[in-house]
Amino acid sequence: MAAIYIIPLLIIFTNSFMSQGEIVRHYSADYDVFDYALKGQTHYAEYRLIPDLASLEQYNTLLFKTPMYLDLFLNSLKLTLPIVFMQTVIGAAAAYGFTVWKFRLKEVIFCAYIVVMVLPFQATLVSNYIMADALGILNTRLSVILPMGFSPFSVFIMRQSMKGIPKSILEAAQIDGANHFQRFIHIALPLSKGGLASLMILSFADCWAMVEQPMIFLKDASLEPLSVLLSRIGQGNMGLIFAASVFYMLPVVWIFLYGQEHFEQGIKLSALR
Amino acid sequence: MKKALLSLLILALLVFPFTGCGAKTAQSNGELTIAAFNDSEFLTSAARQYEEAHEGVTVNITFYAGEEKDVSKYAQIINTALMSGKGEDIMDVSRITWAKLADKNKLLDLNGLIQLDSAQYYQDVLDAFLYKGKRYAIPLCFMFEMFQFDDAWGDEEAPADFTIDGLLALADKYPETTLFNGGGGGMGPTALAYKLFSLEFKNFLDMENKIASVDNEKFISLLQNVQSLAGRIQIKERGDTSLIRQYMIYSPAMSSGGTVDYADMFLMTNELGQAGFETSGFLPSINANSVHPELAADFIRYLLSEEIQSSPELICCPVNKNAAAALAKLVFGDVSAEGYAPDGFDDNSLERNIQKFNEFARQLGILEYADHVILDFVNTEMNRYFQGEESAEQAAKNLQSRLNTYLTE
Amino acid sequence: MNQGNRVNLRRFSRNEKFRNENRLAFLFIAPSVLGAALFFIVPFVMSLGYATTDSNGLFVGLANFKNLFASEAFRLAAWNTFKFMGAAIPLNIIIPLLIGCLLYKSTGGGWLKTIFMSPLVIPSACAAFFFQSLFESNGLISGILGVNTDWLQTDASFAIAVAVYVWKNMGYNLVLVLAGLAGIPKEYYEWAAIEGMGSVRAFLKITLVYMIPTLFIAFVMSFISSFKVYRELYMLAGNYPNEKIYMLQHYMNHQFAALDYQNLTSASFVITFVIGAFVIVFFVADKKSEYGE
Incomplete structure (x- = not known):
């Protein structure tokens, strides 16, 4: 069963070393592309893990012939990093506030947060679009960054992990005279490292793969992130997609591996309410 | 807390008026804007002539096709413009689902703005565009397919009614013969099936009530009938003879095969005797957001006038009858001067052709290739069937659900 | 005083x-x-x-909502989405739970964990490519069966959609489950063994009970992800897929493309109310149980 999982990953990696012609040969529908005698029979897709002829042709095309790839990569970063930053800061702050604030409306607001968080983005799409239009930020990066940055999801995750912080520690600090700010930075944050890690990982992965929002809010081709390009190339150019995907996946994989430890710790903590 | 909520509410109220209420096309009187898909010499020169004839009026045409010629992208642009209260005065709606735009009152009913003398125009062609009794778009020209028995089958007479049944009967009568020569439009199984489908369009698709009836015996037998002809539909190599020759008729004098005598030609029709036609190129409608619809209407009237319609730059047959005849005579004059006229074809023959053409034109009640989305659905499903990927019943079911979804969205 | x-x-x-x-x-x-x-x-x-207004800006009250519910496309989309979530989300919780319990004992868990998480990293285009090459008319499955069917156009498309969803999202829930299992003190199982409880009963009475918080988070995450599967579905089946997998997201996207603000906003409201109602019910129940503790 694990095979189902490894194979796609490996195929992407190794197939990126195949030349275009070879990919067509393996996956195309008709034999007649290469062998006229067999014309008319259906050709079924064959998976190949090891290229018949390893070639760097795809990478060549990707990196040198279409240099815009680098711009797209940067675009993806320029969108993802601000969003992750905003979500972390605002989310952690808000989660702390929810934890220590005592007010009747608190639960109502939190409930509203959950509702917004859970909605498919299409439901809030027109709201975001109207707002972005009214604020005049359509077609700029802000129109994607701002709504995502304020996403209630970050608050939810951080609050789950902060719930696990024993109140006694906070109260002790309060008695010692520490104000909110100090308590936040020195106690709450370090104790919710797991939550922070999982938030950053999930947020990064999510934003990195974001496709619909940039397509709708960013009309300028120069602003579009890599994920949109990958979704657009389509079947015609699978080899190129494979090579691009390898690069596309690198940052996310790196973050996953790096943060996995913290991530799991965080889940353990948040699971024990 | 309450103060915060109150200020938010005020903010919302303040912002609300600035959204959604689109600005009307802000153009000074005297500037007419046109959105067109494909480049058109005809349109550009007609615009210049109009400007010369009317002082103070400028006509600006934007051609959106570009290199990719992506109809859905163009449809998107038109849609966005119309929905946000903007858009050019005259919009080319060929291949777009203009019925949906009409439902949303984004296009004007031209019946009120343009009065057309039915004697001067091929009224049946124009009336094929009526939707819920109103006229939202007027074609400038049209073309259609006519058929003729190949000389090798000289004793076959041109049938008065040539329906799918007639085709099947012929196929039975002459087994082993290829049916069509592929000239004009080309005729694979999907193309033939689509042609037959569009002949029965009104039975399969009720655009006004948004009902699709495709999942039935009629459609399935259509598919199966064409399937039974598969392999014989079109000649495989040049030089082979086929039972029937196809011609795409562009004018009483011109067809895809040059100048031919229309004497023994016939149309493929449905049971009501209606045949299909296409209009290529510019299909004008007037934007409901336009600030000067009368100017737009005047320009369209100008485009339909005999003088402009006689321009040889019009790619297909003018809807203006006199213009059609005049154009035919002009073209024939050129053709015979260069010696390309077929033997025995003289001015009398041309007259006869014009008469026959006008008769045929009265049968043209069905617009083929109207909606690029529906065209895509039907063609894709038919392709799947003919390639053996699904059964006829499955194809009918799939197509039915797709059309249903699309129509009721 | x-x-x-x-x-x-x-x-x-x-x-x-x-x-x-x-x-x-x-x-x-x-x-x-x-x-x-x-x-x-x-x-x-x-x-x-x-x-509440029509395309000309006139106030029409609830007419738009009436039109919405009259629209077959909307009803189909809503029903399909509901069915999909009903099938996919439980699967996405149960399967990781079972796998997690199995894996928990073994030590190879580390690598397997990473492997199962990998689909989250793969861009949608590649994922779509693989599923397409599996299920298209000249794909692997058709090849094995010797037929020429494009499975995405048949009723099996629903199962394929669920499969894509589970494939992509299972990894995350698996990690959640494993972490949650780690949080259950071993003593409980020892006590169960002493009491003579069979493993099935131990599972039901101990594991499930203490996994409830974890499973809750898994449920929420699965719920959110169930909408995201649209991306892969779109790349696999295009704008108007088979009727079994035409979902609310398809409907909304088309309305947005047509700039049909009336349909779009009324659909948004309906979705929000339905989801909101569920959330509020859950929330209140949750709060009550918290106070009960």
Whole structure:
């Protein structure tokens, strides 16, 4: 069963070393592309893990012939990093506030947060679009960054992990005279490292793969992130997609591996309410 | 807390008026804007002539096709413009689902703005565009397919009614013969099936009530009938003879095969005797957001006038009858001067052709290739069937659900 | 009397400090609330304006909603989405749970964990490519069966959609489950063994009970992801897929493309109300159980 999982990953990696012609040969529908005698029979897709002829042709095309790839990569970063930053800061702050604030409306607001968080983005799409239009930020990066940055999801995750912080520690600090700010930075944050890690990982992965929002809010081709390009190339150019995907996946994989430890710790903590 | 909520509410109220209420096309009187898909010499020169004839009026045409010629992208642009209260005065709606735009009152009913003398125009062609009794778009020209028995089958007479049944009967009568020569439009199984489908369009698709009836015996037998002809539909190599020759008729004098005598030609029709036609190129409608619809209407009237319609730059047959005849005579004059006229074809023959053409034109009640989305659905499903990927019943079911979804969205 | 005054003074000062503290805490929440309000709540209320007017700007009350429910496309989309979530989400919780329990004992868990998480990293285009090469008319499955069917056009497309969803999202839930299992003290199982409880009963009475918080999070995450599967579905099946997998997201996207604000906003409202109702019910139940503890 694990095979189902490894194979796609490996195929992407190794197939990126195949030349275009070879990919067509393996996956195309008709034999007649290469062998006229067999014309008319259906050709079924064959998976190949090891290229018949390893070639760097795809990478060549990707990196040198279409240099815009680098711009797209940067675009993806320029969108993802601000969003992750905003979500972390605002989310952690808000989660702390929810934890220590005592007010009747608190639960109502939190409930509203959950509702917004859970909605498919299409439901809030027109709201975001109207707002972005009214604020005049359509077609700029802000129109994607701002709504995502304020996403209630970050608050939810951080609050789950902060719930696990024993109140006694906070109260002790309060008695010692520490104000909110100090308590936040020195106690709450370090104790919710797991939550922070999982938030950053999930947020990064999510934003990195974001496709619909940039397509709708960013009309300028120069602003579009890599994920949109990958979704657009389509079947015609699978080899190129494979090579691009390898690069596309690198940052996310790196973050996953790096943060996995913290991530799991965080889940353990948040699971024990 | 309450103060915060109150200020938010005020903010919302303040912002609300600035959204959604689109600005009307802000153009000074005297500037007419046109959105067109494909480049058109005809349109550009007609615009210049109009400007010369009317002082103070400028006509600006934007051609959106570009290199990719992506109809859905163009449809998107038109849609966005119309929905946000903007858009050019005259919009080319060929291949777009203009019925949906009409439902949303984004296009004007031209019946009120343009009065057309039915004697001067091929009224049946124009009336094929009526939707819920109103006229939202007027074609400038049209073309259609006519058929003729190949000389090798000289004793076959041109049938008065040539329906799918007639085709099947012929196929039975002459087994082993290829049916069509592929000239004009080309005729694979999907193309033939689509042609037959569009002949029965009104039975399969009720655009006004948004009902699709495709999942039935009629459609399935259509598919199966064409399937039974598969392999014989079109000649495989040049030089082979086929039972029937196809011609795409562009004018009483011109067809895809040059100048031919229309004497023994016939149309493929449905049971009501209606045949299909296409209009290529510019299909004008007037934007409901336009600030000067009368100017737009005047320009369209100008485009339909005999003088402009006689321009040889019009790619297909003018809807203006006199213009059609005049154009035919002009073209024939050129053709015979260069010696390309077929033997025995003289001015009398041309007259006869014009008469026959006008008769045929009265049968043209069905617009083929109207909606690029529906065209895509039907063609894709038919392709799947003919390639053996699904059964006829499955194809009918799939197509039915797709059309249903699309129509009721 | 004096004492009473003194007591009052003390309480007053504590309350004052209390309120100050509260106000400070509010500052922490403020950016988040304001931002969310600005970008989500306020425009949402504004879109009510669109939902109650027709395309000419005239007020029509609930007519748009009536049209929405009359639309077969919407009903189909809503029903399909509901069916999909009903099938996919439980699967996405149960399967990781079972696998997690199996894996928990073995030590190879580390690598397997990474492997199962990998689909989250793969871009949608590649994922779509693989599933397509499996299920298209000349794909692997057709090859094995010797037929020429494009499975995405048949009723099996629903199963394929569920499979894509589970494939992509199972990894995350698996990690959740494993972490949750790690949090259950071993003593409980030892005690169960001593008591003579069979492993099935131990599973039901111990594992499930203590996994409830974890499973809850898994449920929420699965719920959110169930909408995201649209991306892969779109790349696999295009704008108008087979009727079994035409979902609300397809419907909404088409409305947005047609700039049909009326349908779009009324659909948004309906979705929000339905989901909101569920969430509120859950929330209240959750709060009650918390107080009960």
